[in-house]
Amino acid sequence: MSPALIEELGRIVGPRWVRHRRAELKTYAMDGLPTRESYPGVVVIPASSSEVREVVRLLHLAGAPFVARGAGTGLSGGAVADPETVLIALTRMNRILHVDPVRRRAVVQPGVVNARLSEAVAPLGLHYVPDPSSQAACTVGGNVAENAGGPHCLKYGVTTNHIVQLEVVLPDGSTVELGSPHGEPWGPDLVGLFVGSEGMFGIVTAITVRLEPVPASVRTLLADFPTVRAASEAVSSVIATGIVPAAMEMMDRACVAAVEASIYAAGYPTDAAAVLLVELDGQPDAVEAESETVRAILCERGARSVRSASSAADRARLWQGRKKAFGAMGRIAPDLAVQDAVVPRSALPDIMDRIAEIRDRHGLSISNVFHAGDGNLHPNISFDRGDPDLVHRVHVACHEIMAVCVAAGGSITGEHGVGSDKLDYMPWIFSPETLAAMRAVRRVFDPAERANPGKVVPVHACREWRAARGAQ
Amino acid sequence: MTARPTAPDYSSLDPCVHCGFCLPACPTYLATGDESDSPRGRIVLMRALERGEIGADDAALLQHLDACLGCLGCEPVCPSGVGYGRGIQTAREQLFARRGPSPLAAAVLGVFRRDRVWRPAFTVARWLRATGLPRVLAGGGRAGFGMGMLAASAPATARGGAPGRRLARPSAAAAAPTVALFRGCVMDTLFGHVHDATRRTLEANGYRVVEVEGQVCCGALHEHAGDRAAAESLARSNVEALAGSADWIVVNSAGCGALLKAYGHLLGTEAATELAGRVRDVSELLADRGPRPGGELPLEVAYDAPCHLQHAQRVHAAPLAVLGAVPGLRLRLLPSSDKCCGSAGIYSVLRPDMARAVLDLKIQSFAQADPRPDVVATGNPGCLMQIGAGLRAAGLAIRVVHPVELLDESYRRAKIYG
Numbered sequence: 108m109s110p111a112l113i114e115e116l117g118r119i120v121g122p123r124w125v126r127h128r129r130a131e132l133k134t135y136a137m138d139g140l141p142t143r144e145s146y147p148g149v150v151v152i153p154a155s156s157s158e159v160r161e162v163v164r165l166l167h168l169a170g171a172p173f174v175a176r177g178a179g180t181g182l183s184g185g186a187v188a189d190p191e192t193v194l195i196a197l198t199r200m201n202r203i204l205h206v207d208p209v210r211r212r213a214v215v216q217p218g219v220v221n222a223r224l225s226e227a228v229a230p231l232g233l234h235y236v237p238d239p240s241s242q243a244a245c246t247v248g249g250n251v252a253e254n255a256g257g258p259h260c261l262k263y264g265v266t267t268n269h270i271v272q273l274e275v276v277l278p279d280g281s282t283v284e285l286g287s288p289h290g291e292p293w294g295p296d297l298v299g300l301f302v303g304s305e306g307m308f309g310i311v312t313a314i315t316v317r318l319e320p321v322p323a324s325v326r327t328l329l330a331d332f333p334t335v336r337a338a339s340e341a342v343s344s345v346i347a348t349g350i351v352p353a354a355m356e357m358m359d360r361a362c363v364a365a366v367e368a369s370i371y372a373a374g375y376p377t378d379a380a381a382v383l384l385v386e387l388d389g390q391p392d393a394v395e396a397e398s399e400t401v402r403a404i405l406c407e408r409g410a411r412s413v414r415s416a417s418s419a420a421d422r423a424r425l426w427q428g429r430k431k432a433f434g435a436m437g438r439i440a441p442d443l444a445v446q447d448a449v450v451p452r453s454a455l456p457d458i459m460d461r462i463a464e465i466r467d468r469h470g471l472s473i474s475n476v477f478h479a480g481d482g483n484l485h486p487n488i489s490f491d492r493g494d495p496d497l498v499h500r501v502h503v504a505c506h507e508i509m510a511v512c513v514a515a516g517g518s519i520t521g522e523h524g525v526g527s528d529k530l531d532y533m534p535w536i537f538s539p540e541t542l543a544a545m546r547a548v549r550r551v552f553d554p555a556e557r558a559n560p561g562k563v564v565p566v567h568a569c570r571e572w573r574a575a576r577g578a579q
Numbered sequence: 580m581t582a583r584p585t586a587p588d589y590s591s592l593d594p595c596v597h598c599g600f601c602l603p604a605c606p607t608y609l610a611t612g613d614e615s616d617s618p619r620g621r622i623v624l625m626r627a628l629e630r631g632e633i634g635a636d637d638a639a640l641l642q643h644l645d646a647c648l649g650c651l652g653c654e655p656v657c658p659s660g661v662g663y664g665r666g667i668q669t670a671r672e673q674l675f676a677r678r679g680p681s682p683l684a685a686a687v688l689g690v691f692r693r694d695r696v697w698r699p700a701f702t703v704a705r706w707l708r709a710t711g712l713p714r715v716l717a718g719g720g721r722a723g724f725g726m727g728m729l730a731a732s733a734p735a736t737a738r739g740g741a742p743g744r745r746l747a748r749p750s751a752a753a754a755a756p757t758v759a760l761f762r763g764c765v766m767d768t769l770f771g772h773v774h775d776a777t778r779r780t781l782e783a784n785g786y787r788v789v790e791v792e793g794q795v796c797c798g799a800l801h802e803h804a805g806d807r808a809a810a811e812s813l814a815r816s817n818v819e820a821l822a823g824s825a826d827w828i829v830v831n832s833a834g835c836g837a838l839l840k841a842y843g844h845l846l847g848t849e850a851a852t853e854l855a856g857r858v859r860d861v862s863e864l865l866a867d868r869g870p871r872p873g874g875e876l877p878l879e880v881a882y883d884a885p886c887h888l889q890h891a892q893r894v895h896a897a898p899l900a901v902l903g904a905v906p907g908l909r910l911r912l913l914p915s916s917d918k919c920c921g922s923a924g925i926y927s928v929l930r931p932d933m934a935r936a937v938l939d940l941k942i943q944s945f946a947q948a949d950p951r952p953d954v955v956a957t958g959n960p961g962c963l964m965q966i967g968a969g970l971r972a973a974g975l976a977i978r979v980v981h982p983v984e985l986l987d988e989s990y991r992r993a994k995i996y997g
Contacts (some may be wrong), residue, residue, distance in 0.1 A: 437594030437659025
């Protein structure tokens with residue numbers, strides 16, 4: 108990175124908030140997916156919307172590409188940059204700017220940590236619903252970029268359903284307001300377009316979110332099953348009744364073992380093939396009736412036991428175990444490939460069998476922890492990158508799992524985004540024409556494709572690229 | 580000298596899968612938002628150091644590893660149980676062996692190595708404190724903050740400072756368990772009143788406190804800085820002095836207690852391991868006996884957990900039990916109560932800017948608390964002085980005391996001491 112640019116960036120944010128020494132860049136070379144490593148050219152840590160605007164304006168004039176980053180907990184390699192690219196970390200912009208308890212809105216800076224927001228509004232009886240498992244660390248800005256999900260999105264929808272307005276710095280340094288605090292869909296739904304755009308359209312500098320009342324009553328059930336298939340079938344049976352649980356999560360034996368060995372041990376039975384966590388919320392009478400129905404179905408489908416969280420603390424413990432499961436995988440092996448795919452719920456039992464078959468064929472260690480209610484799978488493959496043959500088998504297995512999910516009518520990502528990790532799979536589910544349309548939309552916001560370059564939309568697969576190649 | 584492996588061992592870092600769940604638990608990351616100042620970032624740096632990708636003389640690596648407070652706040656939140664503490668200790672020893680301490684660190688550590696140096700130094704400090712000048716000069720600037728630290732070490736009440744006052748009729752029968760008080764350096768000079776309160780409250784709860792001569796500084800400051808040889812030397816002296824002295828070794832400084840409990844690991848000798856097994860924080864011994872309730876003390880008290888008590892020693896409930904034995908005391912845990920105050924041994928002297936940035940987050944939560952606490956209770960001298968100085972710099976009229984001081988005052992009101 109040119110010393111002149113580094114100096115200019117320092118002029119905007121102050122020299123101590125520009126990181127350019129090799130050791131510092133190394134700490135930003137990965138996000139939550141340690142299989143994708145790339146040193147950024149320079150890291151800049153602005154403190155305000157106006158500093159972001161000035162930085163982006165400078166990069167526009169310099170023609171320099173940039174990547175926005177929150178807490179770096181993403182799992183698709185989306186928040187890493189190459190040596191030609193400026194990484195803009197938004198972690199210092201961590202203030203909750205305004206809370207309106209009457210209209211149930213909060214305006215936050217992008218670096219606000221997801222869980223902090225819910226904690227801050229808890230005294231008002233409100234919470235911010237989307238709860239990705241990394242919510243203790245991840246930022247709302249990153250959630251917007253990835254359209255993050257989480258266990259409770261089964262009933263309440265994903266991030267995009269909870270964002271009403273965005274202040275965005277476009278790649279040319281101009282600032283636009285998308286949406287309105289009322290949340291009415293005036294004109295084209297640009298908020299909907301921006302949420303989940305993975306940093307391709309600009310940098311969000313203020314976010315107006317919907318807050319929801321904390322449910323009057325919550326019941327959390329823990330069921331354990333002798334087979335993964337039985338648990339998968341139970342999930343479909345519950346949904347078939349018309350009951351929409353707030354969340355329905357599954358963990359298999361390998362996952363339970365890792366969690367139970369950790370400080371987040373939740374008392375999951377370690378001898379079960381799979382455990383299901385089912386949460387029902389709403390008015391007390393309804394919750395009571397629904398949980399009895401669900402309990403009966405779970406038993407009918409072969410649950411060995413079903414227990415209800417005995418207290419708020421017990422419930423929190425059951426959830427902590429689930430949410431920290433991914434982080435606990437270091438107990439199995441030093442490296443981890445977290446996958447993310449969606450399959451039709453009805454296909455779950457077969458897909459789980461297929462994943463087990465792929466695991467055995469390649470001699471791998473796979474633990475499954477996922478949002479069963481909406482068919483969003485997270486097979487976690489544990490490995491040691493010191494073993495090149497193993498790394499190769501992991502790579503092949505990831506492809507095979509993804510192919511199985513796509514063949515079943517699924518999708519290549521549920522909530523982790525495409526980033527760089529899923530780039531190769533995009534042509535599996537989108538035609539060249541569709542990919543070309545995506546690229547055209549990207550160019551509306553960013554004609555030079557300087558914002559998170561090379562991610563999300565595979566350039567080599569779209570129509571123009573093929574046409575150009577065909578002409579050669 | 581114990582034999583040490585030639586290659587630094589960073590295997591305790593192996594389970595890190597880079598999930599980032601440690602970031603919000605790290606006081607320096609919260610202060611800067613910079614991943615280079617986060618546990619995950621430092622683990623990346625340590626691994627690079629281990630593999631030789633980044634040299635031990637790299638200025639950026641040194642800056643960010645040195646900026647670690649060593650509070651271990653990241654360990655209890657790690658789902659994979661990464662041994663961050665062991666990793667950073669290995670790094671510190673590796674870096675110390677390579678570059679030695681900075682001149683300032685060398686000077687400070689040198690003072691604590693010999694009690695004929697630190698004792699007169701702290702005695703002078705105590706005289707200065709007695710003039711009342713530090714209280715007047717306390718402020719937000721660097722000198723003012725230093726004065727605030729000294730002022731914060733003073734006994735809260737004139738009575739509390741009465742030296743050596745003991746029970747008129749010790750309840751301790753011959754069969755009572757004996758307790759040897761670990762005196763330490765800062766505690767023995769600036770915090771003599773806390774030692775007195777420790778002795779009195781323990782005896783009121785059925786222990787017999789015995790005095791053991793020949794003790795030296797615990798060595799925690801040296802160990803923390805990576806100067807293992809100095810830490811081992813001090814530890815050996817203490818093991819020799821304290822061996823066989825009493826049923827329990829009681830410590831009222833969390834930082835010292837954490838290292839004393841780890842003497843076995845540090846020295847690798849049977850005597851050290853045996854001694855370490857008998858070390859208890861004063862709150863643990865008191866909580867084992869209830870402790871017995873005292874007289875009413877109508878105060879709003881915010882408990883602040885020293886990192887070396889909650890994370891290094893994993894003592895959580897005992898200090899709360901001590902405060903819970905005071906009728907009328909309204910105990911609260913503020914949102915920042917489990918975060919490091921920035922004191923961290925000699926860290927606040929070596930890196931005052933980061934120490935203040937870390938402290939400011941805590942002071943903010945005191946300022947915003949409603950109702951505002953009358954007293955902050957915390958069981959470590961560094962924390963007492965750092966938080967005390969921060970409160971003075973912020974103009975907040977909140978006292979900072981050791982939990983046993985409150986119990987002691989409560990016993991006095993109940994006339995337990997006769």
